[in-house]
Every structure is written in C-alpha cells, then in structure tokens.
Amino acid sequence: MSPGAALTASRRVPAPPPRGWARRAKRHRMVIAAFCTLVGVACITLLPFYWMFSSSLRTMENMFSIPIQWIPDPLNWQSYVLAWQAQDFTRYFLNSGFVAVAITLSNLLLCSLAGYSLTKFHFRGRGLMFILILSTMMLPLEVTMVPLFLIIKQLDWANSYQGLIVPFLVDGFGVFLMRQYMLSIPSDLIDSARIDGASELRIFWMIVLPLCKPALVALAVFTFREAWDMYIWPLIIITKDSLRTLPLGISLFMSSYGTSWDQLMAIAVLGTLPMILLFFFLQRAFIQGIAATGLKE
Incomplete structure (x- = not known):
C-alpha cells in the first residue's frame, strides 16, 4: 500500500450508526428521564407520610x-397503645366507617341510575339537566353550609347519623363520572335487550352495572375518601361524643394545654390505613375507570 493510500485510510471517518439505533437510544433516554422524574415526584409525595409515620x-x-431522626432510636411503639386508649377511638372508627360506607353505597346506586338515564334515555331538557348537575360541582360546601345546617336543624337531624349521611347521598361528580363511562356502552346492546322484553331495571342491573365495574370502583374510592376525611360538617352538627367521627377524635389531641405529637401522629397513621388498603386492592380497576371517563359522545 502506498503512503498516500495509508494516510487516506487512517483519516477515513467511521460509518454513522444506523438511524434506527439512534431512535431507539433516544427513546431509551427519554424513558429513563421520565422514570427518574416520576420516582422523584413519588418520593416528594410520600415524604410527608413517612415523616408522619x-x-x-x-x-x-x-x-x-x-x-431530624428519620429512623427513630429508640422506637416508641407505645404511642399507638396510648393514643388508642386516650379516647374512645373504637367508636370513632366505627362511626367513620358506617358513615363512609353508607354514603359510598348510596352514591354508587344513585349516581349510576342518574348516569344511565342521562345516556340511554332521550327526553327534552336532558342536556340542560346535565349542565345543572355539573354546576353543583362549582359550589363548595362552605357556600351551602349555612342553609344546609338550617334544613338539618329544622328536620331535627342534628346529632344523628341522618344529618351526617343524607346531605351527601348523591354527588354531581359521581353523576358526571358514571355518565362519561356509560357513553362507551353501545346503545345497540340496550336496544337489543329491550326488544327481547327485558325491563329497564333488569337491563340496568344485569347488563349496565357489570359493564361499569371500573367506573364504580373509581367512584367508590373517591366517595369513600371524601366521606372518611370529612371534618367541617361533622364538627358543625355533632356535639355528642358517641357520634364523633375519626377526624373529630384526632382533633381532641390538640388543646391549649399541649399536644401529644407522638400520639397524634400514631392515630393519624391508623386513620390512613383504611384508605391505603382500599386503594391497594382496587387500584387496577380504579385506574381503568378514570382512564375511560374521557370518552366522548
């Protein structure tokens, strides 16, 4: 080989990598960056819960x-025992559970019925009715609290389970969630069942509800969380100790004489366990229900 040919060969630029390889490498970098970002956001979100624990x-x-002692030394498990014995927290847990379950079940039934009627029945004013239902979502509880309290007082429902449950039997968000999901159910399926002689109640119970399982799970999680964490409304209408819910019981640890922070955090940890367990077992159907509500008519 001549010296000129050798010099040319030494200066030869290596061939660029295939274009497909470059795209895959870029996609992998984007996936890694997104994963690291999500891990960071998850750590920031979980940090307050770990601090509480x-x-x-x-x-x-x-x-x-x-x-800060992120890993306490020594571990003070006694705070859980003392916190549970300080107040009648068994009663508070049962009250919160009963109220949350009752509100959740009523919302599942009534919101699904409303969503079914708004999607599978054609009547005048259907769109206007849906807009009015959505408008209720714009009014926070603080706006309707005074008239609602006056109504409950006139009905003599203060210091009662009725006063805690009845005002929240149905919710505009639940109607919206169920309507959006039921839009994905083919109307031909409903019409075929009607032609076969099935009643509307049978169609709703045997056909529509089984198909709406993801949306029902999502609605159950949302509603149970709102009812379980409810604080302002029980604080207004409940004065009997036997009817206090868990958030009211937790507030008893804070007083002008001092706060037992270890016991307060211990009972707060116990109060979050039902929601954590509920979401852990229903997370797959919950995500499916939320994802499907974006379907349009």
Whole structure:
C-alpha cells in the first residue's frame, strides 16, 4: 500500500450508526428521564407520610430534634397503645366507617341510575339537566353550609347519623363520572335487550352495572375518601361524643394545654390505613375507570 493510500485510510471517518439505533437510544433516554422524574415526584409525595409515620415512633424528647431522626432510636411503639386508649377511638372508627360506607353505597346506586338515564334515555331538557348537575360541582360546601345546617336543624337531624349521611347521598361528580363511562356502552346492546322484553331495571342491573365495574370502583374510592376525611360538617352538627367521627377524635389531641405529637401522629397513621388498603386492592380497576371517563359522545 502506498503512503498516500495509508494516510487516506487512517483519516477515513467511521460509518454513522444506523438511524434506527439512534431512535431507539433516544427513546431509551427519554424513558429513563421520565422514570427518574416520576420516582422523584413519588418520593416528594410520600415524604410527608413517612415523616408522619416516623414521628409516631419518636419520643416527645426527640420529636423536634435537629437533625431530624428519620429512623427513630429508640422506637416508641407505645404511642399507638396510648393514643388508642386516650379516647374512645373504637367508636370513632366505627362511626367513620358506617358513615363512609353508607354514603359510598348510596352514591354508587344513585349516581349510576342518574348516569344511565342521562345516556340511554332521550327526553327534552336532558342536556340542560346535565349542565345543572355539573354546576353543583362549582359550589363548595362552605357556600351551602349555612342553609344546609338550617334544613338539618329544622328536620331535627342534628346529632344523628341522618344529618351526617343524607346531605351527601348523591354527588354531581359521581353523576358526571358514571355518565362519561356509560357513553362507551353501545346503545345497540340496550336496544337489543329491550326488544327481547327485558325491563329497564333488569337491563340496568344485569347488563349496565357489570359493564361499569371500573367506573364504580373509581367512584367508590373517591366517595369513600371524601366521606372518611370529612371534618367541617361533622364538627358543625355533632356535639355528642358517641357520634364523633375519626377526624373529630384526632382533633381532641390538640388543646391549649399541649399536644401529644407522638400520639397524634400514631392515630393519624391508623386513620390512613383504611384508605391505603382500599386503594391497594382496587387500584387496577380504579385506574381503568378514570382512564375511560374521557370518552366522548
């Protein structure tokens, strides 16, 4: 080989990688970046919950120590026992559970019935009715609290389960959620059942509800969480200790004489367990129900 040919060969630029490989590498980098971002957001979101759990295991002497003891030493499990014995928390848990389950079941039934009528029945004013239902979502509880309290007082439902449950038997968001999901159910399926002689109640119960399982799970999780965490309304209408819900019971730990922060955090951890377990077992159907509500008519 001549010297000129050797010099040319040494200066030869290597061939660029295939274009498909470059696209795959770029896609992999984007996936890794998205994964790292989601992990960071998840850590930021979970940090307050871990701090709450960590604080429940600290002693009062180490509660506000600097630096923060993320892993308490020693572990103070006694705070859970003392917190549970400090008040009648068994009663508070049962009250919150009963109210949350009753409100959830009523919303599942009534909101699904409303969604079925708004999607599978054609009547004058259907669109206007749906708009009016949506408009109720724009009014926070603080706006309707005074007239609602006056109604409950006139009905003599203060200090009763009726006063806690009846005002929340149906919710505009639940109607919206069920309507949006039921839009994906073919109307031909409903018409075929009607031709076969099935009643509307049978169609709703045997055909529509089984197809709406993901939306029902999503609605159940949303409604149960709202009812379980409800604080302002029970604070207004409940004065009897036997009817207090869990959020009201937790507030008893805070007083002008001092706050037992370890016990407060311990009972707060116990209060979050039902929601964590509910979402853990229903998360797949919950995500399916939320994803399907974006379907349009």
